[in-house]
Amino acid sequence: MxxxxxxxxxxxxxxxxxxxxxxxxxxxxxxxxxxxxxxxxxxxxxxxxxxxxxxxxxxxxxxxxxxxxxxxxxxxxxxxxxxxQMVLDRLTPDEREPPAIEPLGDADGAEMFALATLTEPGPYVRRTHRLGGFVGVREGGKLVAMAGERMQMPGYGEVSAVCTHPDWRGRGLAGHLTRHVTAAILARGLTPFLHCYASNAGAVALYEAMGFRIRAYIHATVIVRR
Known part of the structure; x- marks a missing residue:
């Protein structure tokens, strides 16, 4: 089945x-x-x-x-x-002090689209943020990292659009934001899952350290009209 x-x-x-x-x-x-x-x-x-x-x-x-x-x-x-495709087994504890994380919405849409266009976390259009649950981190008023939710189905919620501006990588922002979104999905009684490119060994290792496990390999195919 x-x-x-x-x-x-x-x-x-x-x-x-x-x-x-x-x-x-x-x-x-x-x-x-x-x-x-x-x-x-x-x-x-x-x-x-x-x-x-x-x-x-x-x-x-x-x-x-x-x-x-x-x-x-x-x-x-x-x-x-x-x-x-990775599914959460158990969210591991994190003793690090988290950054200030704030909810994002329509007023932040242009900045979110710009950050996603720069970092290419996956398919993202101007109103993708309306799929729900987006949060971000700002530095000096500038949006430097974000994550949100995308696919929703009975029993499951997807963590998606995890991205950090290149100038702010290496500070653990992606990990903190992923944990924040994951916890929000768990709070609704759902099992968090996510997708990332199999070639991105760093991201896979990060998610495994958080308690996600690889469930399956998934094919992504992008098509256009001839």
Missing amino acids: THVLDRPIWSALTTGWAHLAEGDARALRIDRKVGMFGAAADAAPESAVALAALVPQEGELWLVERDPLPLPPGVRVVKEGLAV
């Missing part, structure tokens, strides 16, 4: 993201104002055709699957990579 985390985009679009979903029972994508993710219902040819119709005329659609489905007709792959 397929686990909800094996097809995280489809699982989110049919549950926690259902109010943001565009499409029909054959294929769905998230509202393009907040994201770039899409998924077909299954491997049927008609589902692939329906997904192809959801690829924007200008721009990308991201597919995230443990076992990739056939590509939709009329598209080409512009990027693909292997990610690790």
